[in-house]
Amino acid sequence: MASPGGTSSGSSLLHNSGGEGLQAVMDLKKRKRMISNRESARRSRMRKQKQLSDLITESSQLQKENSQATMLLSIITRRCAIVEAENSILRAQVMELSDALESLVEITQSIRGSNDIVLWDGTQLMNSLISLRWKKSELRCIIDLTKTLKIGNLASTFPET
Secondary structure, three states: OOOHHHHHHHHHHHHHHHHHHHHHHHHHHHHHHHHHHHHHHHHHHHHHHHHHHHHHHHHHHHHHHHHHHHHHHHHHHHHHHHHHHHHHHHHHHHHHHHHHHHHHHHHHHHHEOHHHOEOOOHHHHHHHHHHOOOOHHHHHHHHHHHHHHOOOOHHHHOOOO
16 A cells, blocks of 8 residues: 555655756756856946046047147137237338338428428438438338439439439
8 A cells, every 4th residue: 555655755865856857947048147247247348448448549539639729729829919010010010110201291292382392401301300310221112202203303413322
């Protein structure tokens, strides 16, 4: 006669052998999942490493471009300052030349009387121009101008420079 423990022990042997197979299948699945997770984590680390490397490269490139732009800005700023200084000099020269032109017009008007008769002699004109601190080159231009305008004998009274 079979005892209740006997039947159950046979049945539990089937259960145990089935449970061991199930356990083996579960262990295999667990191992595959673990391997898959490790591989996924490795790929994720590689992606992050590549992203970091790309960002470092981009940062270096941007720093280089920034340095070049800063240097170009510095060069342009210096050139601008030079041009502004030259422009100031030219403006001052324009003012001086305008004043000189006004003086010349006044001198010319005072030299000419009615009917183009010379009222001043060349020495007076020369002394007037020198008192205005005219340079020899500017005086030479005036001499040439008087010759062109044919102001009496005025041109011949200037000393040759």
